[in-house]
Amino acid sequence: xxxxxxxxxxxxxxxxxxxxxxxxxxxxxxxxxxxxxxxxxxxxxxxxxxxxxxxxxxxxxxxxxxxxxxxxxxxxxxxxxxxxxxxxxxxxxxxxxxxxxxxxxxxxxxxxxxxxxxxxxxxxxxxxxxxxxxxxxxxxxxxxxxxxxxxxxxxxxxxxxxxxxxxxxxxxxxxxxxxxxxxxxxxxxxxxxxxxxxxxxxxxxxxxxxxxxxxxxxxxxxxxxxxxxxxxxxxxxxxxxxxxxxxxxxxxxxxxxxxxxxxxxxxxxxxxxxxxxxxxxxxxxxxxxxxxxxxxxxxxxxxxxxxxxxxxxxxxxxxxxxxxxxxxxxxxxxxxxxxxxxxxxxxx
Numbered sequence: 001x002x003x004x005x006x007x008x009x010x011x012x013x014x015x016x017x018x019x020x021x022x023x024x025x026x027x028x029x030x031x032x033x034x035x036x037x038x039x040x041x042x043x044x045x046x047x048x049x050x051x052x053x054x055x056x057x058x059x060x061x062x063x064x065x066x067x068x069x070x071x072x073x074x075x076x077x078x079x080x081x082x083x084x085x086x087x088x089x090x091x092x093x094x095x096x097x098x099x100x101x102x103x104x105x106x107x108x109x110x111x112x113x114x115x116x117x118x119x120x121x122x123x124x125x126x127x128x129x130x131x132x133x134x135x136x137x138x139x140x141x142x143x144x145x146x147x148x149x150x151x152x153x154x155x156x157x158x159x160x161x162x163x164x165x166x167x168x169x170x171x172x173x174x175x176x177x178x179x180x181x182x183x184x185x186x187x188x189x190x191x192x193x194x195x196x197x198x199x200x201x202x203x204x205x206x207x208x209x210x211x212x213x214x215x216x217x218x219x220x221x222x223x224x225x226x227x228x229x230x231x232x233x234x235x236x237x238x239x240x241x242x243x244x245x246x247x248x249x250x251x252x253x254x255x256x257x258x259x260x261x262x263x264x265x266x267x268x269x270x271x272x273x274x275x276x277x278x279x280x281x282x283x284x285x286x287x288x289x290x291x292x293x294x295x296x297x298x299x300x301x302x303x304x305x306x307x308x309x310x311x312x313x314x315x316x317x318x319x320x321x322x323x324x325x326x327x328x329x330x331x332x333x334x335x336x337x338x339x340x341x342x343x344x345x346x347x348x
Contacts, residue, residue, distance in 0.1 A: 030106035050083030064188030075154035087153035098161035200236035308335035
């Protein structure tokens, strides 16, 4: 089993002080927070622990005019040569609604020397190589070739997006031990936020006006096990809802429960429900020799499952990622993605 090295309260207090300690750095130096967390001793873990997350922070600001601005600060200390692959920064964005304004990374070596990774090192790649076309893309900085045991890799990502829903989520941890994990949300005047905590005791935010901060520290590693549930079902995380206090005009952005989700989805899905002679004829053809209702369902389900899976996602940031194509189109073309095929099966 993994053995966790505990930080003392004094060490944590020192970390927090150093985050905000004044100092002067050169233009090519890493940010002060990274310089300071890189000095934190993180040892005493079992030899199969590849790294420890020293600091993981997301600062999110909603401007009230449709733009969500995010700053991510992250630092991981590589503990083994096998852990060099941890020295990678990834910034996901949708070309239809978001952008990565800046991404930089740094390697801090044990002797204190630094290598910076600016825009010359950034790759821009498709997020899902299985799709014919997908608006999701990822900007990547891969510093794994320069990392080694004892090195600290950190990055800062500044991004901007237009949220489809007034909801966000934050995983305090994945599998690595994590010393400090923090999510902050700043809202316009008159807006409020609420949260739910999963896989841990309720994490209450610190609130100052319309700024909310959720934080966890000193998280033990989550060991990989055969047939283990996904870390999303194991690691502590929060889901945050935010909206104006009166919520007027927010029916399609703020959901109080599944009935609200259903009403929103119905308005999007119903126009795509088309049963013409071709759809009805295919249903009769598939079920002609089916002796029971269950056999009819099996026949239709098998046909739809065997249609070619092809995903072409356009306008995802504006809801089209949830909108199926018309059932007639899916049948005539003989392909579709998950929502397209489900919509056709329901109509047959």
